[in-house]
Amino acid sequence: GAVVSQHPSWVICKSGTSVKIECRSLDFQATTMFWYRQFPKQSLMLMATSNEGSKATYEQGVEKDKFLINHASLTLSTLTVTSAHPEDSSFYICSARWWGIGDNSPLHFGNGTRLTVT
Amino acid sequence: GENVEQHPSTLSVQEGDSAVIKCTYSDSASNYFPWYKQELGKGPQLIIDIRSNVGEKKDQRIAVTLNKTAKHFSLHITETQPEDSAVYFCAASINQGGKLIFGQGTELSVKP
Numbered sequence: 001g002a003v004v005s006q007h008p009s010w011v012i013c014k015s016g017t018s019v020k021i022e023c024r025s026l027d028f029q030a031t032t033m034f035w036y037r038q039f040p041k042q043s044l045m046l047m048a049t050s051n052e053g054s055k056a057t058y059e060q061g062v063e064k065d066k067f068l069i070n071h072a073s074l075t076l077s078t079l080t081v082t083s084a085h086p087e088d089s090s091f092y093i094c095s096a097r098w099w100g101i102g103d104n105s106p107l108h109f110g111n112g113t114r115l116t117v118t
Numbered sequence: 119g120e121n122v123e124q125h126p127s128t129l130s131v132q133e134g135d136s137a138v139i140k141c142t143y144s145d146s147a148s149n150y151f152p153w154y155k156q157e158l159g160k161g162p163q164l165i166i167d168i169r170s171n172v173g174e175k176k177d178q179r180i181a182v183t184l185n186k187t188a189k190h191f192s193l194h195i196t197e198t199q200p201e202d203s204a205v206y207f208c209a210a211s212i213n214q215g216g217k218l219i220f221g222q223g224t225e226l227s228v229k230p
Binding site: 004006034041042043044045046049093095106107108109110111112114 | 152154159160161162163164167207217218219220221222223225
């Protein structure tokens, strides 16, 4: 159980276009999801915390107007990279926590989305 | 805020040997410390975690130790196998539901 699915697994887009990445909790409800960004051979950097039914909380230095996060249901959060530029090319990973047993469940991660902006 | 330091950045061992990865954290309020394994092109996979009320936890060939006073925790892998080769990340958070702050990662290579 506790599977997190991300879609697409990879995407190539042109500069100036927008890309939407979906994160779904397949067999549990996730009131909170986290979005991370990872550059090659580097660690995961938290971008924002996504809460179902409310606005996302962004980490310092992350542009909320560029990285739009929507968490409209207990099983789906989306990250939209708007007006993408080559420097936005990265590996984006979401994670979700299973609230089924309160505050005692670990974070489970999706398999990431490789974004390449040309 | 929390800062997690992880060492070494790369580790190469012979199959069957043990591997140890160490992390330190800065925020004494952190009380949850998971370890993740990430294979190339995939998301991190939780392999073991420990809470601050426990000093050691073991799961088959994997063990984690925690020293709250010194604010450091370690991952121990015994009888390493080639399939253990991956990047390992430690992390820390305040409560299990809090946001995770990751270490820099350790690239483990197990040579057959």
